[in-house]
Amino acid sequence: MKKPFKKVAVVGTGILGTQIAMLAANVGYKVKVYDPREGAFELAFNNRKAELKGKKITPFIPWERWERIRKAVVQVTDLREAVKDADFVIEAAPENIELKNKVFKQLGAMTPKNCILATNSSSIPVSKMEKSSGRPERCLNVHFYFPLQGTNMVDIMGGTKTLPAVMKKGREWIISIGCIPLTVNKEILGFCFNRVWRAIKREVLYMWGNGFVDFRDSDRGWMVFTKMKEGPFGLMDKVGLDVVYDIEMVYYNESKDPKDKPPAALLKMVKAGKLGVKSGKGFYTYPNPEFLRKDFLKPKG
Ligand SMILES: NC(=O)c1ccc[n+]([C@@H]2O[C@H](COP(=O)([O-])OP(=O)(O)OC[C@H]3O[C@@H](n4cnc5c(N)ncnc54)[C@H](O)[C@@H]3O)[C@@H](O)[C@H]2O)c1
CATH class of the missing domain: 1.10.1040.10 (N-(1-d-carboxylethyl)-l-norvaline Dehydrogenase; domain 2)
Structure with a gap:
């Protein structure tokens, strides 16, 4: 399986960010997570566990790997520390355009210049935040569903200047973590599925x-x-x-x-x-x- 990146950072580890971090750690990416709420990753991790067990759903990541993954994910409360050496950052902060723009601006300033920046936003096209990052050609929408319960498809869409090579790497990353990329060729609100x-x-x-x-x-x-x-x-x-x-x-x-x-x-x-x-x-x-x-x-x- 081709891995386009080595170091991945997830910014915002609530319901979705935690699942994304787990999928990446599951296949061996070095994963750092940041959330301003201390213990957010652990909390969401435990909630997902209880939810899946409660519904008797067999998770996408087998139970025997969960503990290893929990230990492998590095949790930090300093954003710069989380993203300073990342090749790929995906933010899953609350669905608020001002906040997302603030995060994209911080990521543009704190990550290595070749790092690809993605948003897991459910409804905001990355074209509405790409400028804040200062590197619109390396920005993507990478939109997950509920991967841990087996909904392993991911919408991927570029912004106004996203390079084809960046789309390609984004697709490779999605495939490498066991998900199906649903590619959007031209920007549209709501992506593919x-x-x-x-x-x-x-x-x-x-x-x-x-x-x-x-x-x-x-x-x-x-x-x-x-x-x-x-x-x-x-x-x-x-x-x-x-x-x-x-x-x-x-x-x-x-x-x-x-x-x-x-x-x-x-x-x-x-x-x-x-x-x-x-x-x-x-x-x-x-x-x-x-x-x-x-x-x-x-x-x-
Ligand atoms: N819930 C879903 O089913 C779902 C599905 C697909 C995509 N999404 C998208 O994922 C994103 C997150 O949604 P969620 O449901 O995981 O929300 P959530 O509320 O569960 O998690 C958001 C997390 O972001 C953290 N946060 C707050 N301010 C932050 C900041 N400045 N920087 C970094 N993190 C910050 C919060 O502490 C929280 O842990 C949204 O854009 C949403 O549209 C959600």
Whole structure:
């Protein structure tokens, strides 16, 4: 397996950054992680473990390797220390364009000049932050899903000046960590597959938010149709309803189409602290959501 880099840094180790760091460490990259919250990596690592065990999901990285990976990932609380000798940095900080631009500016100043800078943003094209880095030709969107539960596909998209060689290295890196690159040839909001998921999300939110259907029935329909273990609302709870709201607003702000505006009921939930799995309550209640019960998909009156 070809490895295009030696040293990888992950900036922001919440739900997604931690999984990305684990995938890279799993195949032998030297991985350093930075998060301003001390212990963030350990916390997310333990949460993912509990989540997968709770759902009886066989993880993408076999359990027997987890402890080795936890020890191999170097956790630092100083950004410069994390990225100063990296060949590839991927940021997975909160979905906020000002914050991402700040991070890209710091990365441009602190990393070696050939280092490739990527963002795991779900909705912001890297063209909106490439300038801050001072090296737009080496910037990428590299967007993960939930790799640890086996959703091992990754959208990859360049910005306005990304070099073909940088796209190539990005693809090689994705393949080297066991993922499938979904290449976007021309910039589009939502990349390749995330745009498809977003279309489903928009429709089910519209149906629920306007009182047409109960969210459980949308999930039942989806689960029976696709044989997945959760429906769109269960999945949104996992992503975090605050994150979902922010992402939907990015689409709305881009299009100004009222159909793209997330329903007021979603904002109400976010303001009430109902954020999904991370707060114990979203559409469902955790740790034992209704959709995991045996009778959720049984014909009943
Ligand atoms: N949650 C998902 O399902 C999902 C899927 C794909 C992509 N993403 C994207 O990944 C990114 C992170 O999402 P998440 O769900 O992991 O969020 P999260 O809230 O779980 O994690 C974000 C982490 O960033 C840290 N952070 C805050 N300020 C920072 C800074 N200045 N520099 C570095 N780190 C900082 C936080 O302490 C936190 O640990 C977002 O851009 C999101 O759109 C999320």
